[in-house]
Structures are given as C-alpha cells and as structure tokens.
Amino acid sequence: MAEGLLRSKLKALGITGIEVASCGIAAGLDEPASKNAQRVMAQDYGISLQNHRAKRLTTSDLERATLVLTMTRGHKQLIEERYPWVRDKLFTLKEYVRLGQPQAGIIDREPEDLDIADPFGQSLEVYRESAQQIERAIDALIAELSGRRSLVGGFEVIVGLGSDHAGVELKAAIAEYLQTLNIQYMDLGTDSDQSVDYPDFAVKVAEAITSGKCQRGILVCGTGIGMCMAANKMRGIRAAVCSDTFSARASREHNDANILCLGARVVGVGLALELVDTWLRAEFQGDHPRHRRRVDKMMGLENM
Numbered sequence: 001m002a003e004g005l006l007r008s009k010l011k012a013l014g015i016t017g018i019e020v021a022s023c024g025i026a027a028g029l030d031e032p033a034s035k036n037a038q039r040v041m042a043q044d045y046g047i048s049l050q051n052h053r054a055k056r057l058t059t060s061d062l063e064r065a066t067l068v069l070t071m072t073r074g075h076k077q078l079i080e081e082r083y084p085w086v087r088d089k090l091f092t093l094k095e096y097v098r099l100g101q102p103q104a105g106i107i108d109r110e111p112e113d114l115d116i117a118d119p120f121g122q123s124l125e126v127y128r129e130s131a132q133q134i135e136r137a138i139d140a141l142i143a144e145l146s147g148r149r150s151l152v153g154g155f156e157v158i159v160g161l162g163s164d165h166a167g168v169e170l171k172a173a174i175a176e177y178l179q180t181l182n183i184q185y186m187d188l189g190t191d192s193d194q195s196v197d198y199p200d201f202a203v204k205v206a207e208a209i210t211s212g213k214c215q216r217g218i219l220v221c222g223t224g225i226g227m228c229m230a231a232n233k234m235r236g237i238r239a240a241v242c243s244d245t246f247s248a249r250a251s252r253e254h255n256d257a258n259i260l261c262l263g264a265r266v267v268g269v270g271l272a273l274e275l276v277d278t279w280l281r282a283e284f285q286g287d288h289p290r291h292r293r294r295v296d297k298m299m300g301l302e303n304m
Contacts, residue, residue, distance in 0.1 A: 001037050001127075002071070002093070002134045004047045009142060023057035025078055030054060034120065036127040044131065062086045066274065069093045069141075071134075072115040088245040088278065092116075097140035159185040159280075160214035162201035162227075163264075165193045167220025170264040170272055174218060177273050183280070186214055202230035202239075209258055210236045217259040218276065224263035231259050235302055238295075243267050245278045252282035256295050 003022035010018055032038075033049040041047040062068060062083055068090045070076040076095075080087050094114045116137065119130040159178060163171035168190055178185045188204040190196045198221045205217040217239075219227035224241035231239035239259035240251035243266050251257035260279045262272050286292045 001033075001041055001049075001131050002069075002138065004041050004049055004052070005045065005131070005135055006138050006141070008045065008047050009138060013142065015142070021055075021061070023055045023061055025057055025075060034127075036119070036122075036124050039124060040127045040131050044128065045135075059083065065089065066277070067091075067096070069096055071118060074115075088249065089274075093134070093137045093141065097137055097143075157183065157215040157280075158213065159183060160188055160205040160208040160217040161185050161219075162188045162205040162217070163190060163220040164196050164198040164201060164222075164227075165190060166222040167227075167262070167264040168193055170262065170269060171218075171220045173269050174220070174272065174276055177276065198226045199230040202227050203234065205259065206231050206234035206237045206239075210234065215258075216280065219259055219261045220264050221261075222263060222265045224261040224266065228259075228261040231261065236299075238298070242275055242279070243271075245274060248275045248279040249282040252279055253285045254291050254294075255298075256284040256286070256291075 003020055006020050010020070031054040033041075033052045033054075038049045041049050057079070062079075066089065068079065068086060070079065070090070070092050073092055076090055076092050080090060092114045093116060116130060116133045119126045161171055161175055171187070175185060175187055186208060188208060189201055198219075202219055205214070205219055208214040209217050217231075219231060219239070221227045224243075228239045228241040231237050237259060238255060238257045239261050240247070240255065240257040241261040241263065242248040242251060243263065248260065251260070257279075260276065262275065264272075267275065284291070284295075286295075
C-alpha cells in the first residue's frame, strides 16, 4: 500500500526522478498483494495493486537505495542487525518525517508512536486504518522532501563549489545534484581539466563563506586532502575531508564543518552524492556544551 500511495502522489504532483520500490524481510516470492490491500487501494484511492508481486529485500536493494523506510521499529531493528552499514539511511516512516519537522497536523505527534502496524490477516477496516496512517505519513514525507529541495537544516543556504582539474567532473555532478534539490550554489571553478593549483580554488570557496556570500562549501581534488589543508589555513574555516557517511555527519554535528572536501580519485559519484546529502542534512549540535566548547577551543587556536 505504501509503494502504491507514494507512486500515485508523486505522479499527481509531477515529481520525477524518485524511484520507489517495496521489499519484505520475509515476504513470499512473487505473492500478490492481499485481497484487503487491493480492495482498500482500489475503493478508497483508485490505485490498482493487481500487478504487485512481493519481493525479498536484498543487499543490492539496500546498496542502491538513498533512503530506506520501514513501517515499524521491529522491521528497522531486523534490517539494522543484518545490515549494520545501512543504519545511516534507515528510518521508520514516521520517524523520518518527524526528523524533518513536517507541518503541524499532518501526522500524529505522540513521540513514542513510531510504528504503522502491519494489518496482514486482519479485517478490511484495519487495512483501511493502516492505509490512512500511511497516507498521512507519506504526505508529510513529500512535504519534507520538497522542503529539503530549497532548505538545508531549515535555513536557506548557498553552497560554494570549487575544484581543481582532478575534481572538475565530480564537481559538475554535485552541481547537477544540488539543482535537483533546488539548493542554490556558486561554481567558483575550475571549469576544465587543464592543470591548475588546488589552493587557488580552496581560497575562493573559503572567502565566499567568510564574506557571507555562501554558507557552506564543497571542494573536490584528487584525494580531498590538499583542498582540506589549504582551506583550513583560512581564518574561520572548518574543512573536513570525508569518504564515509558517518564522518560526513559527525563533521557537521560535532565539529561544525563549513566545508566538505572530497577526493574524486577516492570516492565514486554515487558515494560522493550520498556524502553531500548526509553532510547538508546534518546540523551542528551546539546545544551540547561539549561540542560548543571544543569548537570554540579549536577556533581559538587561530589567535595563537
């Protein structure tokens, strides 16, 4: 039901470029949707599930997915136990839309109510109630995804992009990805594969941030290391080179990084875009005194 509802709503809104698929942890292969699920979708939403067939969740499915949503915390726990590397993009549906702080009233707000119960084997009315919960959560999901296309962490931002010749292709892919999210950016070069010096472009992005023209920056060179070293020579800059999502998120939450550095010869395009997405979504946890204290101490080193 969730797959059918999300597909239908995305199509009605004209939102393209989002692939939707549903898989079961212990689903019978090629089994059709239950009769009650088919009835509710057809009668209440005009959606046909006649061609739907159950599919088992695989490692390949999880590797390709940008976001993995479950109906219950139990499902989430089972997936995390079997595939611990997927936890950074794994949420219950209700949990994810609450993290995005959807508009009030779209979904029930009880903090412990993070499950949408499985109606399998129950009455038509139970299926109908489950579908209604799923619909409210999906409305919130679409609102949150739409919001992320223009906002980062609840604030409008402009991202400064820079690369040397080794990173120009990855920089272009990142720029295209930001366009799909409706996030503004400034491309500060370079624009060709002719050899250039990475410090020149690290300085351009750093100055765009310290001047207030941009609020975040992304720098790309062969390894990300040179860009990171050069950017961190600039007052007010906290650059982090990352090649995994845990580090990307922690660099924002713990260190308040304002520049993400990537190595075009270290990470592929797919992982790079996932790192960008994780980094942009994460926010500095400045309300934790230890993080604020440590960042203040770090920035105080500029005066020594």
